[in-house]
Amino acid sequence: xYPKDFYYTKDHEWIQVKGDxxxxxxxxFAQSHLGDIVxxxxxxxxxxxxxRQILGTIESVKAVxxxxxxxxxxxxxxxxxxxxxxxxxNQDPHGKGWIAKIKIADDSELQNLMTASEYExxxxxxx
Amino acid sequence: MIxxxxxxxxxxxxxxxxFQLPHLDVPAEKDILDKSIMREEIKGFPQLSENExxxxxxxxxxxxxxxxxxxxxxxxxTMKYSPKINEKIALIPDFLNSHPYFPEELIxxxxxxxxxxEELLCEITGMDAFTxxxxxxxxxxxxxxxxxxxxxxxxxxxxxxxxxxxxxxxTNPASAHFSGYEIEEIPSNxxxxxxxxxxxxxxxxxxxxxxxxxxxxxxxxxxxxxxISEVLHSKxxxxxxxxxxxxxxxxxxxxxxxxxxxxxxxxxxxFSTPHGGGGPGSGPVGVRDKLIDFLPIPRIEKKExxxxxxxxxxxxxxxxxxxxxxxxxxxxxxxxxxxxxxEGLKRVSQIAVLNSNYIRKSLEKFYYLPYKSPTLxxxxxxxxxxxxxxxxxxxxxKRLMDYGFHPPTIYxxxxxxGALMIEPTETESKQELDExxxxxxxxxxxxxxNPELLxxxxxxxxxxxxxxxxxxxxLILKWSK
Numbered sequence: 378x379y380p381k382d383f384y385y386t387k388d389h390e391w392i393q394v395k396g397d398x399x400x401x402x403x404x405x406f407a408q409s410h411l412g413d414i415v416x417x418x419x420x421x422x423x424x425x426x427x428x429r430q431i432l433g434t435i436e437s438v439k440a441v442x443x444x445x446x447x448x449x450x451x452x453x454x455x456x457x458x459x460x461x462x463x464x465x466x467n468q469d470p471h472g473k474g475w476i477a478k479i480k481i482a483d484d485s486e487l488q489n490l491m492t493a494s495e496y497e498x499x500x501x502x503x504x
Numbered sequence: 505m506i507x508x509x510x511x512x513x514x515x516x517x518x519x520x521x522x523f524q525l526p527h528l529d530v531p532a533e534k535d536i537l538d539k540s541i542m543r544e545e546i547k548g549f550p551q552l553s554e555n556e557x558x559x560x561x562x563x564x565x566x567x568x569x570x571x572x573x574x575x576x577x578x579x580x581x582t583m584k585y586s587p588k589i590n591e592k593i594a595l596i597p598d599f600l601n602s603h604p605y606f607p608e609e610l611i612x613x614x615x616x617x618x619x620x621x622e623e624l625l626c627e628i629t630g631m632d633a634f635t636x637x638x639x640x641x642x643x644x645x646x647x648x649x650x651x652x653x654x655x656x657x658x659x660x661x662x663x664x665x666x667x668x669x670x671x672x673x674x675t676n677p678a679s680a681h682f683s684g685y686e687i688e689e690i691p692s693n694x695x696x697x698x699x700x701x702x703x704x705x706x707x708x709x710x711x712x713x714x715x716x717x718x719x720x721x722x723x724x725x726x727x728x729x730x731x732i733s734e735v736l737h738s739k740x741x742x743x744x745x746x747x748x749x750x751x752x753x754x755x756x757x758x759x760x761x762x763x764x765x766x767x768x769x770x771x772x773x774x775f776s777t778p779h780g781g782g783g784p785g786s787g788p789v790g791v792r793d794k795l796i797d798f799l800p801i802p803r804i805e806k807k808e809x810x811x812x813x814x815x816x817x818x819x820x821x822x823x824x825x826x827x828x829x830x831x832x833x834x835x836x837x838x839x840x841x842x843x844x845x846x847e848g849l850k851r852v853s854q855i856a857v858l859n860s861n862y863i864r865k866s867l868e869k870f871y872y873l874p875y876k877s878p879t880l881x882x883x884x885x886x887x888x889x890x891x892x893x894x895x896x897x898x899x900x901x902k903r904l905m906d907y908g909f910h911p912p913t914i915y916x917x918x919x920x921x922g923a924l925m926i927e928p929t930e931t932e933s934k935q936e937l938d939e940x941x942x943x944x945x946x947x948x949x950x951x952x953x954n955p956e957l958l959x960x961x962x963x964x965x966x967x968x969x970x971x972x973x974x975x976x977x978x979l980i981l982k983w984s985k
Contacts, residue, residue, distance in 0.1 A: 413973040439914075463977075
């Protein structure tokens, strides 16, 4: 379920590192708990974010949640398709539902994050 | 019997009139008014007889569910019954027709009402002064945060952050952010209260305040509140309390003794104005003495036996609203407080807590209770046990409508997945609570035996389950053919 080559956060984001850039999205656990996603506020390209700073906002029929950046860096690309079809996050959270690409400023921050098996254990303990 | 009601446009037919003018018995004068000021005909304007209009809107009104019909257990909302006599008092023409531009000598009684209400709220909460002007809860929060900012500014401190527990009311982060602060979330511990250890790690001279809801949105009393306030005060930060859940505390404990510096109350929850009707509400803000100078203007003061509005407050955050708040809501609160008396208000909180715990105890074998700490006026279950049968919180809520109840708050607080948050309030009888419990138990049974029944609920309402996703993604607010 959770790709082995991704890193995961406690706030249920994932990041897939490709060279000096990371693709960021929210996990399947997050989308299933949020329910049908109806709106997403994407970051602007060029925005500088810090580790655990708000990257965007995601709105479902149940709740509004912030998306936190798993690393510090600069937003270099966003998934524009989500503006019209936010349901991609429900349908394919680890693929077509990606949210943004971030140029990673400090890859030592990745050590703060969880591996797939650590994350799976973490979500089992959720209330 | 409730049947589906067509839209008024669908009931319309050409040339029907609700009202007809008598036949003209004098020659018609045309073009008296200039064309530019004549309204053009509205295309598609519904045409119905008077009788049809009355029936249409009466039938619509019969589909309403309100606290005058039955239990309305929305957690975090305090949807309690407000005695009708308080409405009557607020509608006494002398109050109703007071104009805010009346000179002070003509409104001495009104000013006295405001002053007495301020004093009574001080007594209930232990705070040193109150302003009654904020229009509702979130406006109270904003006023409170502005006061906090003005206080730090007066000491030439530029603090940037406000800490907010993850179990706080949803408006808290919004209000703090709107006041220009950065928000930092403080996690809850296993018991569902603020993690004081984490708070100690996060507190520093950059923190302006902590906004706490007590009891919090799990219905749990923050039993370490005194330590929390000491931690904050030791770094010069203030403690803001969201008093929306005051219904659980009256006459039992006071925010002052908890070390609270600023609090807002919701008169439209606790003090006899119906909540959730779209207003008007009232969100008074109370402060400790060191913050009095920053309260909004005007302040109501007395000199030589006469009340007056004092605008000469150089440190005040200024006006936060036109005129003097929602005055009639204040009258209802005053009537309620005086008629209940100290013992009555204490009893309100006791019964509110008792009713909630009766529901909790009666349902804890049927629904999963994620936090086991003792709760006050509300309790939070989840859909964890029903998930096994493919049933989610939304299905339970929809099915409850078939049993004639308004569903509880769902999917809030966010720290509980699939939350069902129930606040019965003190105004429900045991009989009403038993009927609700019975319905909830039956639904738990149905989830096991006939999950389809829940997934396709509601069955007995004029409209069946609405497509919320489509409605949110494809918002159409205007009717067209």
